[in-house]
Amino acid sequence: MRQRIIAGNWKMYKTIAEAEQFANAVKQAELSATVEKVICAPFTALSALSAILKGTEIKLGAQNVHFAEEGAYTGEISPLMLKELGVDYVIIGHSERRQYFNETDETVNKKVKAALQHGLKPIICVGETLAEYEANETEAVVRRQTEAALQGLSAEQVSVSVIAYEPVWAIGTGKSSTAENANQTIAYIRHVIASQFDQDTANAVRIQYGGSVKPDNVAGFLQQSDIDGALVGGASLTVEGYLGLIAGASTK
Numbered sequence: 001m002r003q004r005i006i007a008g009n010w011k012m013y014k015t016i017a018e019a020e021q022f023a024n025a026v027k028q029a030e031l032s033a034t035v036e037k038v039i040c041a042p043f044t045a046l047s048a049l050s051a052i053l054k055g056t057e058i059k060l061g062a063q064n065v066h067f068a069e070e071g072a073y074t075g076e077i078s079p080l081m082l083k084e085l086g087v088d089y090v091i092i093g094h095s096e097r098r099q100y101f102n103e104t105d106e107t108v109n110k111k112v113k114a115a116l117q118h119g120l121k122p123i124i125c126v127g128e129t130l131a132e133y134e135a136n137e138t139e140a141v142v143r144r145q146t147e148a149a150l151q152g153l154s155a156e157q158v159s160v161s162v163i164a165y166e167p168v169w170a171i172g173t174g175k176s177s178t179a180e181n182a183n184q185t186i187a188y189i190r191h192v193i194a195s196q197f198d199q200d201t202a203n204a205v206r207i208q209y210g211g212s213v214k215p216d217n218v219a220g221f222l223q224q225s226d227i228d229g230a231l232v233g234g235a236s237l238t239v240e241g242y243l244g245l246i247a248g249a250s251t252k
């Protein structure tokens with residue numbers, strides 16, 4: 001049985017003060033223990049959040065990582081630095097990074113390996129653009145991205161990783177995929193992992209859906225056979241939204 005996982009991706013939102021206010025409020029709330037809860041915050045807010053969320057069930061995530069432990073890489077943050085801050089998860093290969101920051105299948109793979117070697121769990125993003133969707137290339141794209149991201153990993157490393165299927169055309173547009181279509185693609189990703197590794201590994205890995213998930217549609221996605229959680233942008237930015245997502249995700 002795979003534990004459900006809701007991860008908020010704050011993207012480039014929230015100052016330290018705003019992040020602290022959010023964490024102090026969420027900390028007071030009663031949260032479902034059945035759902036794993038993650039907040040992926042900007043680097044600048046991680047230290048403050050780590051102090052506030054210490055000892056709670058809410059885990060901390062980053063939104064990117066470099067693949068080297070240290071070096072002359074101006075502007076980058078290493079896995080060691082994230083570990084030191086108490087970070088558990090790191091988003092790797094988000095479509096915004098692929099689109100605007102030249103993230104490639106190869107750098108995603110290097111980052112995934114580096115994260116796992118340092119005890120960080122990667123949330124690996126895959127998903128097709130609108131043009132690829134319209135050209136019926138969804139399966140080919142997610143296969144290529146998934147196989148490349150997981151190349152050279154052990155089955156155990158894959159089992160603790162999280163994949164997020166995010167159709168690019170559904171991100172921040174208010175236009176979500178139908179739960180059935182998202183489930184079909186996520187089941188396909190599981191099939192790809194079974195071929196690349198084995199069925200047990202494919203059954204263990206958690207696969208989220210992302211793209212315009214809200215408190216009122218999250219349960220519909222999670223009722224599907226292969227969807228284990230959600231990676232949520234906009235709706236995770238308010239306390240009410242984040243708590244609503246967790247409540248929605250805990251319904252059977």
Ligand SMILES: O=C[C@H](O)COP(=O)(O)O
Pocket residue numbers: 009094166170171172173174210211212213231232233234235
């Ligand atoms: O990482 C989260 C995704 O990009 C989804 O963003 P969204 O929930 O604002 O559509």
